[in-house]
Amino acid sequence: MTSRTARETGSEPTPTPRLPAHETIYRELRALVLFGDLAPGQAVTIQGLCERLGAGMTPVREALRRLIAEGALEFQGNRRVSVPLLDAGNIGELIYARQWLDPYLAKRATERAGPEDLARLTGIDDDLDAAILRGDMRGYLELNYRFHRALYEMADAPILTDVADGLWLRFGPSLRVVCGRVGTEGLPDKHKDLLDAIRAGQPEAAAAAIRADVVQGMEQVRQSLSRQPRDD
Amino acid sequence: MTSRTARETGSEPTPTPRLPAHETIYRELRALVLFGDLAPGQAVTIQGLCERLGAGMTPVREALRRLIAEGALEFQGNRRVSVPLLDAGNIGELIYARQWLDPYLAKRATERAGPEDLARLTGIDDDLDAAILRGDMRGYLELNYRFHRALYEMADAPILTDVADGLWLRFGPSLRVVCGRVGTEGLPDKHKDLLDAIRAGQPEAAAAAIRADVVQGMEQVRQSLSRQPRDD
DNA sequence: CAGTGAAAAATTTGATCATATTCTGGTGGT
DNA sequence: ACCACCAGAATATGATCAAATTTTTCACTG
Numbered sequence: 330m331t332s333r334t335a336r337e338t339g340s341e342p343t344p345t346p347r348l349p350a351h352e353t354i355y356r357e358l359r360a361l362v363l364f365g366d367l368a369p370g371q372a373v374t375i376q377g378l379c380e381r382l383g384a385g386m387t388p389v390r391e392a393l394r395r396l397i398a399e400g401a402l403e404f405q406g407n408r409r410v411s412v413p414l415l416d417a418g419n420i421g422e423l424i425y426a427r428q429w430l431d432p433y434l435a436k437r438a439t440e441r442a443g444p445e446d447l448a449r450l451t452g453i454d455d456d457l458d459a460a461i462l463r464g465d466m467r468g469y470l471e472l473n474y475r476f477h478r479a480l481y482e483m484a485d486a487p488i489l490t491d492v493a494d495g496l497w498l499r500f501g502p503s504l505r506v507v508c509g510r511v512g513t514e515g516l517p518d519k520h521k522d523l524l525d526a527i528r529a530g531q532p533e534a535a536a537a538a539i540r541a542d543v544v545q546g547m548e549q550v551r552q553s554l555s556r557q558p559r560d561d
Numbered sequence: 562m563t564s565r566t567a568r569e570t571g572s573e574p575t576p577t578p579r580l581p582a583h584e585t586i587y588r589e590l591r592a593l594v595l596f597g598d599l600a601p602g603q604a605v606t607i608q609g610l611c612e613r614l615g616a617g618m619t620p621v622r623e624a625l626r627r628l629i630a631e632g633a634l635e636f637q638g639n640r641r642v643s644v645p646l647l648d649a650g651n652i653g654e655l656i657y658a659r660q661w662l663d664p665y666l667a668k669r670a671t672e673r674a675g676p677e678d679l680a681r682l683t684g685i686d687d688d689l690d691a692a693i694l695r696g697d698m699r700g701y702l703e704l705n706y707r708f709h710r711a712l713y714e715m716a717d718a719p720i721l722t723d724v725a726d727g728l729w730l731r732f733g734p735s736l737r738v739v740c741g742r743v744g745t746e747g748l749p750d751k752h753k754d755l756l757d758a759i760r761a762g763q764p765e766a767a768a769a770a771i772r773a774d775v776v777q778g779m780e781q782v783r784q785s786l787s788r789q790p791r792d793d
Numbered sequence: 794c795a796g797t798g799a800a801a802a803a804t805t806t807g808a809t810c811a812t813a814t815t816c817t818g819g820t821g822g823t
Numbered sequence: 824a825c826c827a828c829c830a831g832a833a834t835a836t837g838a839t840c841a842a843a844t845t846t847t848t849c850a851c852t853g
């Protein structure tokens with residue numbers, strides 16, 4: 330049955346060849362939390378997710394464990410797993426953390442940035458602008474995340490990137506709620522300043538731009554949530 | 562089905578009965594990584610852990626998933642799950658992160674500390690001194706962790722506490738290796754300064770004390786690992 | 794007589810295990 | 824040295840058991 334382990338022929342780059350199921354489920358659930366249809370406070374059940382995603386329960390369980398460990402979901406005591414509701418204190422923590430993490434990563438990213446990195450960031454930012462003009466909120470959320478995520482990866486700091494990524498998972502759902510109220514207008518976009526700083530090779534300026542972007546965006550979340558902590 | 566629901570008589574108060582197995586496994590594995598017998602670079606297999614801990618494989622898998630998500634273990638590509646080896650860059654990241662996190666948490670903890678908190682910290686620190694005098698390294702590691710952990714919890718910042726806790730999981734194994742070389746002598750202990758600051762109600766002084774403790778300890782790790790990155 | 798409370802049963806959900814299937818890595822033969 | 828086979832490990836499924844939540848009913852009171 331084998332007889333082809335060596336050849337591969339390379340014609341098929343194996344698009345989704347061997348991707349473990351729990352990995353797939355994890356990514357789907359993660360996207361669901363980050364951009365998607367899971368609102369803060371909403372409770373999910375394992376078996377409900379099994380049917381929703383059409384998967385066995387073991388992969389779903391493992392993906393859930395992972396998301397819970399990352400803070401994307403909460404083990405609401407008895408029998409509930411839900412997307413965490415953030416209060417003002419939590420938002421304050423997240424603002425403090427990102428205000429410290431993101432500028433540092435942006436500084437390191439700028440120090441290491443090559444032309445292709447700059448091109449990639451510029452491309453994402455262009456798509457992001459298009460999504461804003463289009464009024465495509467889901468696209469905005471996803472592209473904004475990908476922009477920052479690309480910046481993290483350029484910093485060559487795997488642990489801090491992990492931490493920063495975990496932070497996104499925590500405030501992602503609330504960000505979505507806020508954007509749902511505000512609309513794609515008036516969203517902060519200091520990305521142009523950042524791109525200029527990277528182009529000029531000025532790490533400190535890049536850090537300052539990112540700090541401004543983060544603070545502005547997060548403060549908007551804080552204000553919006555403090556105004557209406559619950560939406561129903 | 563009618564025969565079941567026998568009364569149980571309730572004579573057994575079941576001291577720790579309702580602790581899910583995967584939770585137990587997780588804590589055991591976590592302790593193993595933090596203080597214990599799993600050295601950096603050491604590979605573990607699922608089935609090996611099943612026998613070692615005497616448990617089914619589903620709970621072990623879930624616990625592993627969780628530890629991997631927290632960065633305590635690494636999915637070493639092929640077929641191996643191992644304790645991550647830290648290089649100088651990783652240590653630098655951890656130093657930066659703790660240098661920022663720990664002082665902030667110590668400041669908040671000091672602002673919120675009550676007499677019972679101070680007593681608890683003092684008690685842990687006394688036990689810690691005893692462990693050092695005794696030359697009990699495992700005790701030192703565990704009590705040192707519990708000291709900082711208690712401080713985190715006093716800060717009333719659940720998200721940042723989670724992040725800081727995850728950081729411990731990452732450098733715990735390396736800390737153990739370093740202490741194995743250095744011995745319990747010469748270990749940093751700026752805890753007295755911290756306790757004084759808390760007693761005096763001086764948050765900034767507490768932050769400074771913790772910063773000194775963290776930097777001193779982590780720099781020791783960095784130097785020791787850069788001198789001998791591999792131990793065999 | 795109606796409404797509210799609790800208690801019990803039933804359904805739903807979560808946890809664990811045993812088992813089958815697949816993939817990887819090593820080994821032996823040519 | 825290379826290719827094929829084998830063994831072991833990890834992934835995924837389904838079933839089974841236990842616990843909790845919910846619903847329903849019955850009794851008691853106003």
